[in-house]
Amino acid sequence: MKSDPSTRACSPTGVSRRNFLRGIPVLTAAAALPAPAVAASADTPHWGMLVDIRRCIGCQACTMACIQENAMPEGSFRTVVSTYSVALADSAQPAGTYVLPRLCNHCDKPPCVPVCPVGATFKRGDGVVLVDAERCVGCGYCVQACPYDARFINHDTNKADKCTFCAHRLEAGLLPACVETCVGGARVFGDLNDPQGELRRRLDAAGVETKVLKPEQRTAPQVFYIGLEERFAGKVVGQGSLWKPRASHA
Amino acid sequence: MNTAIVETINVTREVAWLPWAVSYFFLIGLSYGAFLLSLPGIVLRRPGWEGISRLALLGALVCGLSAPVALLADLHQPGRFWHFYAYFSPGSWMSWGAFFIPLYLGGLLLYAWLAFRPLLAAHGREGGRLAGVARLLAYGGLESRSALLGAALAALLGALLVALYTGAEVMVVRARPLWHTPLLPVQFALTALAGAVGLTLLFNRFSAGTRDTATIRRLAGVLAATQLAALLTGALWLVMGLSGLAPVHAEALAQVADLPGWRLTAAWAVGATVLTWALAALRPGSGLLIGLLALHSAWMMRWTVFIGGQEVPKTGAGLYSYQLPLGPEGLLGIVGTAGLWVFILVLLTTVLPLDRLAGTRGHGA
Numbered sequence: 017m018k019s020d021p022s023t024r025a026c027s028p029t030g031v032s033r034r035n036f037l038r039g040i041p042v043l044t045a046a047a048a049l050p051a052p053a054v055a056a057s058a059d060t061p062h063w064g065m066l067v068d069i070r071r072c073i074g075c076q077a078c079t080m081a082c083i084q085e086n087a088m089p090e091g092s093f094r095t096v097v098s099t100y101s102v103a104l105a106d107s108a109q110p111a112g113t114y115v116l117p118r119l120c121n122h123c124d125k126p127p128c129v130p131v132c133p134v135g136a137t138f139k140r141g142d143g144v145v146l147v148d149a150e151r152c153v154g155c156g157y158c159v160q161a162c163p164y165d166a167r168f169i170n171h172d173t174n175k176a177d178k179c180t181f182c183a184h185r186l187e188a189g190l191l192p193a194c195v196e197t198c199v200g201g202a203r204v205f206g207d208l209n210d211p212q213g214e215l216r217r218r219l220d221a222a223g224v225e226t227k228v229l230k231p232e233q234r235t236a237p238q239v240f241y242i243g244l245e246e247r248f249a250g251k252v253v254g255q256g257s258l259w260k261p262r263a264s265h266a
Numbered sequence: 267m268n269t270a271i272v273e274t275i276n277v278t279r280e281v282a283w284l285p286w287a288v289s290y291f292f293l294i295g296l297s298y299g300a301f302l303l304s305l306p307g308i309v310l311r312r313p314g315w316e317g318i319s320r321l322a323l324l325g326a327l328v329c330g331l332s333a334p335v336a337l338l339a340d341l342h343q344p345g346r347f348w349h350f351y352a353y354f355s356p357g358s359w360m361s362w363g364a365f366f367i368p369l370y371l372g373g374l375l376l377y378a379w380l381a382f383r384p385l386l387a388a389h390g391r392e393g394g395r396l397a398g399v400a401r402l403l404a405y406g407g408l409e410s411r412s413a414l415l416g417a418a419l420a421a422l423l424g425a426l427l428v429a430l431y432t433g434a435e436v437m438v439v440r441a442r443p444l445w446h447t448p449l450l451p452v453q454f455a456l457t458a459l460a461g462a463v464g465l466t467l468l469f470n471r472f473s474a475g476t477r478d479t480a481t482i483r484r485l486a487g488v489l490a491a492t493q494l495a496a497l498l499t500g501a502l503w504l505v506m507g508l509s510g511l512a513p514v515h516a517e518a519l520a521q522v523a524d525l526p527g528w529r530l531t532a533a534w535a536v537g538a539t540v541l542t543w544a545l546a547a548l549r550p551g552s553g554l555l556i557g558l559l560a561l562h563s564a565w566m567m568r569w570t571v572f573i574g575g576q577e578v579p580k581t582g583a584g585l586y587s588y589q590l591p592l593g594p595e596g597l598l599g600i601v602g603t604a605g606l607w608v609f610i611l612v613l614l615t616t617v618l619p620l621d622r623l624a625g626t627r628g629h630g631a
Contacts, residue, residue, distance in 0.1 A: 076275075091278075098582065099275035113274075118581065127441060133361035134346075134353040153349050154342025156282030157360050163441035165279045165580040174342035229581070233440065247271070251521075254271030256584015257278075 061207040062143040062238070063181055065195070066218055066226070067117050069243035071202035074099050074115035078194035078203065085182060085193035089172045094179040095119040095194050100254065116248050117202065119194070120145060120166040120179035121229060121237030128158035128167060137176065143208070143238055144183055147176050163233045181205070208238070218242075273583040281576040281588060284595050286340035289603040291432060291568045292461070293333035294367075295454060296561075298425040299462025300325035301374060303488075308381050309418045317625035318481055320381070321469040324614060324623055325462060327378050330371055332607045337367075339599060359435035366431050370424025377417035382618055383407050389617055400617040429455050436571070443517040444575045449503050453567065456499060460492040460542075461564030467557030473620035479551060481624075486550030489560055493543035496563075500536065521578055525585070531570055538563050 074097050082088065082095045100114040122145045128137050129145070136151035137158050147158075152175040159167040159176060170177035182192035190196070195205040206215030219226055219240060227244040228237040247253070300322040306312040307319025338344045350364035387407025389400040433451020440446045467485050470478070506512040507519030522528035542559040545552050577586045590596045 074275075093277045096277050097275070098273065100583075101272040101274050103270040114271075130355075130357040131360065131438070133355055133358040133364065134349040135355045136349075136353075151346075151349060151353060152343065153346045155340070155360060156342070157358070157435075159279075159282035160439050160445075160576075161441055163580055165582070168279055169282050169342050251579065251581055252271060252273065252583040254273055254583040257273040257276045257582065 060141055060209070062209045063122070063186070064143065064206065064208040064215060064238040064240065065119075065122075065181070065192075066204040066215055066222075066240045066242065068202045068204065068218075069116065069241055071200040072097065072115045072117055072198075073200045073202075074113065075199050077197045077199050078117060081193040081197035082179070085185070086180075087172075089170060092168055092170060092177065094166075094177070098252075100248070100252065114245065114248065116244070117194075118164065118166070118229075119239060120162075120181075121164055121235065121239045122179075122181060124236035124238060125234065127161045127163065127233070127235055131157045131161045133157060140183075142186075144181050144186075145178070146180055146183060147178065149173065149175050152176050163230050163235060164237075271583065276579075276582045278586050279579070280586075281573060283572050283576065284340055284599065285569075285573065285590070285597075286336045286595075286599050286603070288565070288568045288572050289336035289600060290333050290340060291454070291572070292565050293329040293336060293603070293607070294428060294432060295458030295564060295568075296461045296465055297326045297330035297333060297374070298370065298428050299455075299459040300329065300465060301421060301425050302459065303462055303466060304381075305418065305422070309415065314480060314484060317470070317478070317623065318466060318485060320385075320623040320625065321473065321620070322462065322466045323378055323381060324611075324618065324620075325465040325469060326374060327614060328607060328611045329465070330374050331610050332603060334367060334371070335606055336599075336603045339594075339603075359431050359438060363428070363431040363435060366424060366427040370421060370428045373417055373419075373421030373424045377414065377421045379403070380410060380414040380417055384409055385618055385622055389619070389622065394619070395616050403617065429458070441580055442575055442578070443514065443521050444578065445571065447503065447512075447514050447518050449499055449515075450571070452499055453496065453503075456492055456496045457564045457567045460489060460496065460560045463489040463492065464557040464560030464564070467553045468561070469620055470624060471554045471557065473624035478624070482553040483550045486546040486553065486556060489556055490543055490546035490550075492560075493539050493546060496539050497536070497543065500539070527585075528574070531574065535563065535566060535570070538566070 076097050079093060079096050083093070086094060088094065096118055098116045098118055100116070101111050102114050104110065104112050122139075122143055124139075124143070126137075126139055126145050129139055133155060134151050134153055136148045136153070137145065138148065139145045154169060154174045154176065156169055156176070159169060162178075167176055167178045169175070182190070182194075185192060192203075192205055195203045204215050204218055206213040208216060208219075210216055222242050225242055226240045227242075227249060228240055229244070230237075230250050232250075303322035304319040304326060307315030307317070308323065338347055341347060350361060354365075355361040383404050384407050386400045386404035390397045390404055390407075391401075394400070430451070433454045436445045436454075437448065437450045438446070463485050467482065467489075470481055470485070503515060504519070506515035508516075510516045538559060542556050542563065545556045545559070573588055577588050579586055592598060594602070
């Protein structure tokens with residue numbers, strides 16, 4: 017088990033998931049290294065995610081789970097595992113595969129929030145960046161402002177759409193669908209404020225190996241990566257996609 | 267192209283700002299540009315500018331009235347436009363724009379009405395088409411200089427704020443390096459003014475003032491100046507990008523410098539600007555041609571910035587491919603906006619014929 021999302025979330029049953037999780041042995045040794053990004057208050061949860069690329073097998077189970085959980089229209093994705101074929105110079109094989117799960121980074125300084133002309137997009141106290149669908153006018157300004165191409169206009173709702181860390185599942189004491197379904201255990205979700213939580217301990221153990229996408233944008237992403245290569249951290253320079261699904265709205 | 271990395275699976279993010287947005291930025295730019303052209307003849311009473319300024323004011327009205335429709339259509343929830351006023355967000359340029367647009371259009375309508383009242387009254391007296399409506403609109407046809415100046419001032423403030431917000435709104439998007447350069451608002455404003463000159467030349471061509479070479483030469487002079495300024499701004503953009511003096515320009519240039527399609531677009535834009543400048547400066551009599559060229563450049567600049575800019579992925583490799591859809595979110599939207607523009611033009615020129623505005627019939631404002 018790799019996550020503890022509901023420690024302080026409103027669980028209808030009142031059962032602490034953390035207590036359950038604490039009973040399960042974890043394999044990661046915690047090293048006392050500087051924390052990469054810490055939430056403001058220790059009294060409230062601050063949800064974050066760690067993606068251990070070394071464990072990702074590129075199966076797209078997370079992509080499919082997200083589509084099913086969030087009823088995404090055809091051709092729309094809140095998360096995807098970008099997959100690259102990379103030429104190898106020092107190997108018997110001509111090329112290898114690099115995978116990079118992408119989703120909303122739930123930035124602590126989200127550029128999508130200030131541009132919203134009606135205040136529909138906001139960052140919740142627990143760190144989750146959300147869109148108020150009742151208020152959104154579908155202007156697409158937040159889509160432009162997101163440096164990670166994580167937002168899009170949902171053609172079913174005609175509103176801005178993005179990963180919510182499965183906020184509805186968090187409230188029910190469940191993990192985000194992509195984390196729940198991850199075959200390789202590459203996605204670790206939890207409370208960044210919880211020093212005993214697996215997420216915090218894994219981040220601390222990884223230390224400087226922990227990276228974020230596009231750090232130069234200074235958005236303070238709350239999705240962290242282990243095994244993120246420099247040339248994939250920003251806009252990838254290479255040949256364009258061989259397969260890019262496109263929404264088929266008419 | 268770097269083939270060391272080949273993206274095998276990723277998603278396409280569709281353009282979120284549709285051709286409706288291009289139409290809006292094109293029309294609102296022409297409108298505030300044409301409004302500025304209306305000032306020398308109507309407000310400042312500069313000799314030789316009367317006809318130009320009246321034609322320009324007509325252009326400002328037609329474009330100004332059709333632009334917000336395109337803007338509204340670009341919202342995916344157009345019925346919620348009132349949210350802009352119910353949930354003001356001072357940190358967003360778009361939110362401010364929702365207040366600047368009515369300020370500009372309100373001032374423009376009042377200014378145009380005050381400027382055109384005598385012409386409307388003349389049209390009513392002479393019994394032209396819809397003379398009764400013209401008489402009604404003229405409301406006595408009195409000329410009030412102080413009211414005109416007050417309305418012009420309000421419209422000027424609105425026009426400057428619209429020019430500011432339309433540029434800043436795009437410029438602040440750091441996630442798109444091509445947009446995130448301080449010169450972008452300047453380039454928007456210059457091409458808007460040039461397009462407004464082009465539109466006025468077009469109106470002049472279809473009025474009885476066609477043979478008024480002084481008018482054409484005067485407009486050609488303004489157009490040549492805008493083209494020169496646009497070329498200098500473009501050169502400055504390039505120098506800052508190539509030299510690395512400004513990292514934002516270098517980043518913008520790096521995004522597209524190696525792409526053949528973007529190189530062709532840049533060459534086309536520079537070629538069209540140089541040609542317009544050369545014709546305007548050396549053969550100022552070619553009014554219709556340089557007018558159309560200026561309009562083409564204003565549209566092309568906005569299409570390239572908005573649609574071309576959104577084709578560049580923020581994280582993925584290569585480019586997203588965009589094909590203009592035929593429906594409302596594409597070609598039909600552009601044609602529909604153009605249709606609305608023509609309808610408003612026909613409506614206005616029925617009571618304010620181009621000949622009268624060009625100063626070749628009736629009396630001036």
